[in-house]
Amino acid sequence: MMEPQLKNPQGGRALPIARVFLKLGMTSFGGPLAHVGYIRREVVERLAWVDEALFAELLALCQMLPGPSSSQLVFCLALRRGGYAGALAGFLAFALPSAVVMTVLALIALRPQTQPPAFLVHGLQLAAVAVVAQAVLAMGRTLTPDLRRALIGLAALGASLWLGRPGAQLLIIGGGALAGLLTCRACVADAPPHIEALPVSRRVAVGALTVFLALLAVLPLLVRASPAHWIALFGATYRSGALVFGGGHVMLPLLRAGFVPPGWVTDAQFLAGYGAAQALPGPLFTFAGYLGAICAPEPHGVLGALIALGGIFLPGVLLVLAALPFWDAVRGRTGARAALAGINAAVVGLLAAALCTPVWTGAVHRPPDALLALAAFLLLVPARLPPWLVVLGTVAAAALFGD
Secondary structure (H helix, E strand, O other): OOOOOOOOOOOOOHHHHHHHHHHHHHHOOOOHHHHHHHHHHHHHHHOOOOOHHHHHHHHHHHHHOOOOHHHHHHHHHHHHHHHHHHHHHHHHHHHHHHHHHHHHHHHOOOOOOOOOOHHHHHHHHHHHHHHHHHHHHHHHHHHOOOHHHHHHHHHHHHHHHHHOOHHHHHHHHHHHHHHHHHHOHHHHOOOOOOOOOOOOOHHHHHHHHHHHHHHHHHHHHHHHHOOOHHHHHHHHHHHHHHHOOOOHHHHHHHHHHHHOOOOOOOHHHHHHHHHHHHOOOOOHHHHHHHHHHHOOOOOOHHHHHHHHHHHHHHHHHHHHHHHHHHHHHHOOOHHHHHHHHHHHHHHHHHHHHHHHHHHHHHHOOOHHHHHHHHHHHHHHOOOOOOHHHHHHHHHHHHHHHOO
């Protein structure tokens, strides 16, 4: 199959970019792993903004950094398409739908006992199985085309299932890089350097890293020195966003430690908000907006939500800006391309492991669940129906058949 021709890189304006990622923010159910499938289908297959190789390289970079990996991936793709204005527009548009819904739920005093309907959560989980399976299949064809890279992907799959800890993904990606460096030089020796410049200078990168480290070091001191709740709220969410590897679910213990023990929210409020966030599209990190809006001390409400959302997302954006220029500089070398080939193969293995657990194990509990997930996959891949339509159909089938 021929690779799509890239369309006008860095030529888009902020509004068209925002429209693309707003649609994704309204239809990307299932968490960051499923988001990769939705985003890939839109920007690689439908719009051809980037090719499979660059998409995989940016995905590998975002998975190696702390923060919301799917939102960081959106930031990188929008940055390449439309510069800083496009990156900001795409990033905000992707997070906006779930951020607004979570804040509104807090403002209308969501009862602690409220939980989304079971069929809704179950249907979304089954749709996520199909979306992640589609991403694994498509990326596997491109990124593990030979025996060496297929073996690296299988090793990453086995290591991820065996270790069973989200934090182990950094070790697995490092192992993929080493394996690629040792075994994949022949795979990339004749390939030209795949350099797709992203508009971030080294001066901006150093500045972003300086701000990231300064806030990480100074905020705890400011919290101790000042009684202002907004500083403590920003500090708690910034620390969570800066120290989490492995996606939104891994962030939850950090957020709970920041909000529940001080008495800002109750455990029941925390869990109710988390249950609602599971049923929404877009990044799970917007759960912080709910916590900021519902927390007991002032500021809360809309202002509290904005402070919490800024705190949770800012570290990931700063780290992406800090890493991009250096990432772009090293991947043009043969050794770096070999290492990237190994990383990309390991990413396929990590996605396949995530498909096994928690995506499959969390959604498929009986034979009808497996049949419904398979039907959703067939509608996505051979039938090529839009993902949002498949999601609606899966939820409707879950409601019809129930448990």
